[in-house]
Amino acid sequence: xxxxxxxxxxxxxxxxxxxxxxxxxxxxxxxxxxxxxxxxxxxxxxxxxxxxxxxxxxxxxxxxxxxxxxxxxxxxxxxxxxxxxxxxxxxxxxxxxxxxxxxxxxxxxxxxxxxxxxxxxxxxxxxxxxxxxxxxxxxxxxxxxxxxxxxxxxxxxxxxxxxxxxxxxxxxxxxxxxxxxxxxxxxxxxxxxxxxxxxxxxxxxxxxxxxxxxxxxxxxxxxxxxxxxxxxxxxxxxxxxxxxxxxxxxxxxxxxxxxxxxxxxxxxxxxxxxxxxxxxxxxxxxxxxxxxxxxxxxxxxxxxxxxxxxxxxxxxxxxxxxxxxxxxxxxxxxxxxxxxxxxxxxxxxxxxxxxxxxxxxxxxxxxxxxxxxxxxxxxxxxxxxxxxxxxxxxxxxxxxxxxxxxxxxxxxxxxxxxxxxx
Amino acid sequence: xxxxxxxxxxxxxxxxxxxxxxxxxxxxxxxxxxxxxxxxxxxxxxxxxxxxxxxxxxxxxxxxxxxxxxxxxxxxxxxxxxxxxxxxxxxxxxxxxxxxxxxxx
Numbered sequence: 001x002x003x004x005x006x007x008x009x010x011x012x013x014x015x016x017x018x019x020x021x022x023x024x025x026x027x028x029x030x031x032x033x034x035x036x037x038x039x040x041x042x043x044x045x046x047x048x049x050x051x052x053x054x055x056x057x058x059x060x061x062x063x064x065x066x067x068x069x070x071x072x073x074x075x076x077x078x079x080x081x082x083x084x085x086x087x088x089x090x091x092x093x094x095x096x097x098x099x100x101x102x103x104x105x106x107x108x109x110x111x112x113x114x115x116x117x118x119x120x121x122x123x124x125x126x127x128x129x130x131x132x133x134x135x136x137x138x139x140x141x142x143x144x145x146x147x148x149x150x151x152x153x154x155x156x157x158x159x160x161x162x163x164x165x166x167x168x169x170x171x172x173x174x175x176x177x178x179x180x181x182x183x184x185x186x187x188x189x190x191x192x193x194x195x196x197x198x199x200x201x202x203x204x205x206x207x208x209x210x211x212x213x214x215x216x217x218x219x220x221x222x223x224x225x226x227x228x229x230x231x232x233x234x235x236x237x238x239x240x241x242x243x244x245x246x247x248x249x250x251x252x253x254x255x256x257x258x259x260x261x262x263x264x265x266x267x268x269x270x271x272x273x274x275x276x277x278x279x280x281x282x283x284x285x286x287x288x289x290x291x292x293x294x295x296x297x298x299x300x301x302x303x304x305x306x307x308x309x310x311x312x313x314x315x316x317x318x319x320x321x322x323x324x325x326x327x328x329x330x331x332x333x334x335x336x337x338x339x340x341x342x343x344x345x346x347x348x349x350x351x352x353x354x355x356x357x358x359x360x361x362x363x364x365x366x367x368x369x370x371x372x373x374x375x376x377x378x379x380x381x382x383x384x385x386x387x388x389x390x391x392x393x394x395x396x397x398x399x400x401x402x403x404x405x406x407x408x409x410x411x412x413x414x415x416x417x418x419x420x421x422x
Numbered sequence: 423x424x425x426x427x428x429x430x431x432x433x434x435x436x437x438x439x440x441x442x443x444x445x446x447x448x449x450x451x452x453x454x455x456x457x458x459x460x461x462x463x464x465x466x467x468x469x470x471x472x473x474x475x476x477x478x479x480x481x482x483x484x485x486x487x488x489x490x491x492x493x494x495x496x497x498x499x500x501x502x503x504x505x506x507x508x509x510x511x512x513x514x515x516x517x518x519x520x521x522x523x524x525x526x527x
């Protein structure tokens with residue numbers, strides 16, 4: 001891999017996307033004393049905000065939208081970061097090194113960072129366009145949703161038992177609504193976590209009054225007067241609904257790159273980048289939710305949707321641009337979610353056929369699932385065991401890893417393994 | 423308004439505690455070294471500080487979850503280690519002095 005030259009001190013870095021990744025790119029460029037102009041262009045109104053609370057605390061607390069802003073206006077002025085909010089980029093002109101905005105305004109760049117994120121995947125069943133069928137991705141979505149959740153008791157059906165769907169189900173159930181989650185797979189969160197953990201989460205939802213309908217697809221959304229009133233399952237039953245929330249995953253916003261002839265990953269739909277997070281065009285990087293990159297934690301390129309991934313990618317690119325480093329990106333992926341009193345934390349990337357060992361006692365409500373590939377620890381998924389999570393982050397960053405036999409030896413903890421390793 | 427002093431790389435900055443927590447106040451004043459990746463949920467350990475001085479008795483006790491998150495942090499855990507997102511701002515914390523951990527997470 002050839003070394004990358006640092007950008008000129010006066011270089012204009014343009015970031016498309018004003019989410020966590022775009023924000024962090026601008027911040028890290030300034031932290032690393034980049035002197036040239038930095039422009040962040042985002043199609044949502046307002047300043048960059050923190051997305052995780054939108055499906056959790058923001059739905060039920062009374063704080064205003066300002067509570068989720070990553071920084072206030074003053075910060076951007078002080079740091080010399082120009083935020084163009086509510087502005088859509090319509091195309092990239094790679095030959096002229098310009099991004100083209102609606103109305104044909106152009107912004108020239110010396111380096112372009114695509115941090116365009118992902119969007120909620122729509123469902124295509126009949127009735128998907130009815131009033132009362134919503135998805136949750138943006139602050140505008142969440143602000144609308146929380147007026148429903150803060151209102152009178154209703155029947156809420158969540159289509160999709162992934163992280164967003166379950167977080168939302170937990171928030172709505174806590175607020176007293178009647179909540180049903182419909183999941184096409186055998187168990188919720190099956191793609192994201194091990195069955196032991198998925199079952200534990202499902203049981204907690206049931207205990208709190210959430211109804212789970214698994215192994216069934218949605219046939220249609222039933223409407224009356226243009227508004228959703230029910231969700232028809234493939235098995236024929238219709239579940240009453242005042243509100244239908246669709247949480248069936250997210251798709252990478254990679255059209256700008258694709259239209260500009262940058263390669264996309266046929267599996268993930270993300271913008272393909274190398275281990276430095278650079279596209280085939282040396283003037284264009286792609287980071288965060290929209291980027292698919294080779295990871296030392298997986299045997300195939302990955303596209304990850306998490307704050308950690310967005311922030312660490314952004315820092316890596318800022319470092320490369322300012323210092324000219326050609327180091328591969330190598331950060332350990334981790335993720336967290338809260339549902340009811342469950343604090344769920346994952347680290348590493350699991351594979352479906354991993355060997356698994358449970359440490360801790362699931363009956364106590366605190367345990368971790370350790371996942372092994374070829375006798376080496378590759379991922380740890382914890383519920384209410386932050387110490388395991390923190391130790392696992394350190395272990396997975398290094399090369400000395402426990403195997404399944406270690407995990408079964410008396411007195412084993414990830415923390416003790418780490419202290420011996422150190 | 424209570425005031426908080428942050429020490430970053432040996433340099434002190436005293437600010438009005440106008441955020442909801444010691445972490446949130448640091449972000450509002452662009453204090454370097456407080457990353458706060460999880461937004462204040464004690465899930466990431468990127469707002470690690472050492473409480474150096476001030477009204478220590480006014481601070482809430484460390485919860486089990488915070489205690490566990492402080493194990494295995496990059497900057498070593500010390501007796502005065504805290505996650506600053508778990509320190510709410512109140513009039514009683516006026517004069518608090520915290521040193522921001524050099525490495526976060």
